Amino acid sequence: MAIVNTVTGPVDSSELGRTLIHEHLYITFEGSQYDIIMPFDKEAFVRDAVNRLKAIKEHGVITFVDPCPIDLGRDVSLMREVAEKAEMNIVCATGFYWEKYGLPLYWRYKSAEQIAELYIHEIEKGIENTGIKAGVIKVATGEPIISDAEVPFVQAAAMASKATGVPIVTHTELGCCGPDQQKIFADFGADKHRCMIGHSCGNPDPAYHKEIVDNGTYIGFDRIGYETMQPDELRADNVVKLLDGGYKNQLMMAQDRFCHLRGMHILGKIMEMSKEEVDAAERAMRDGTFGMPFTDIFTEFFPKLRARGVSDADIKHIMDVNPGRFFSGAPF
Numbered sequence: 001m002a003i004v005n006t007v008t009g010p011v012d013s014s015e016l017g018r019t020l021i022h023e024h025l026y027i028t029f030e031g032s033q034y035d036i037i038m039p040f041d042k043e044a045f046v047r048d049a050v051n052r053l054k055a056i057k058e059h060g061v062i063t064f065v066d067p068c069p070i071d072l073g074r075d076v077s078l079m080r081e082v083a084e085k086a087e088m089n090i091v092c093a094t095g096f097y098w099e100k101y102g103l104p105l106y107w108r109y110k111s112a113e114q115i116a117e118l119y120i121h122e123i124e125k126g127i128e129n130t131g132i133k134a135g136v137i138k139v140a141t142g143e144p145i146i147s148d149a150e151v152p153f154v155q156a157a158a159m160a161s162k163a164t165g166v167p168i169v170t171h172t173e174l175g176c177c178g179p180d181q182q183k184i185f186a187d188f189g190a191d192k193h194r195c196m197i198g199h200s201c202g203n204p205d206p207a208y209h210k211e212i213v214d215n216g217t218y219i220g221f222d223r224i225g226y227e228t229m230q231p232d233e234l235r236a237d238n239v240v241k242l243l244d245g246g247y248k249n250q251l252m253m254a255q256d257r258f259c260h261l262r263g264m265h266i267l268g269k270i271m272e273m274s275k276e277e278v279d280a281a282e283r284a285m286r287d288g289t290f291g292m293p294f295t296d297i298f299t300e301f302f303p304k305l306r307a308r309g310v311s312d313a314d315i316k317h318i319m320d321v322n323p324g325r326f327f328s329g330a331p332f
């Protein structure tokens with residue numbers, strides 16, 4: 001048992017229940033706050049986000065972890081408003097994004113110790129003047145290697161986890177560098193069972209997944225539904241391989257989706273979407289009809305697992321038991 005910081009206050013880890021370990025409400029890129037051409041309609045956003053969270057409550061979800069990094073538009077007051085209206089536990093993060101899309105210049109010239117000090121402050125004292133405390137530490141790295149600029153942020157996360165017992169969830173790019181993240185975590189004193197190597201389903205190779213779980217951390221298959229990165233059929237095959245290998249206790253599943261991305265034109269560039277697709281996505285986000293529901297994991301992906309013989313008990317274990325243990329700090 002451990003106390004977990006949510007945006008609406010402390011919750012015992014035994015009460016987290018069914019958890020989506022990596023999703024987002026609102027994300028954006030630095031600079032969007034100056035965009036007068038496309039203003040952000042906060043009221044419409046809150047209405048849409050609350051509806052989406054209510055939809056996953058019907059699938060038994062009690063806790064929603066939004067590991068939005070500081071520099072990806074993190075707005076913890078907005079998260080609290082949504083959490084209160086939807087009556088959902090929302091866990092927010094401390095930590096920065098990766099070099100290509102984040103890492104503010106100011107923090108690039110700080111030492112790992114100074115960055116860790118910020119992370120520990122946001123966990124123990126709170127974020128800015130909101131009183132809201134971070135419940136998880138976010139790490140993000142690029143590819144094909146962890147860049148020199150990113151290294152101190154990974155080290156700082158390990159130091160902050162060691163000091164506070166708060167777990168780490170990571171972003172990896174193109175399913176690489178998971179083992180490199182694990183090495184830094186170990187070198188800087190984080191407990192393996194308090195680390196989850198995220199987006200590992202971005203790598204199609206079961207040998208990569210096995211290396212991560214054999215190194216003793218959690219593994220995130222947390223981009224379910226992003227078919228252009230890896231097909232879900234392959235994700236499902238690889239989930240089965242992990243279960244057959246006896247790694248049920250180390251597996252976490254989520255979708256890394258968002259309610260609202262202010263800056264769809266940037267994601268459109270990254271994902272090679274047409275201008276029409278980008279415009280349609282932006283319109284849909286404003287209208288509350290954006291088609292990436294958080295419920296898809298239940299309605300689309302779990303049936304793929306069941307078709308491969310995965311039991312409901314195993315799915316329940318992964319969704320209801322593993323996240324609580326991860327936050328409790330208990331070993332596997």
Ligand SMILES: [Zn+2]
Pocket residue numbers: 022023024067256
């Ligand atoms: Zn994410």
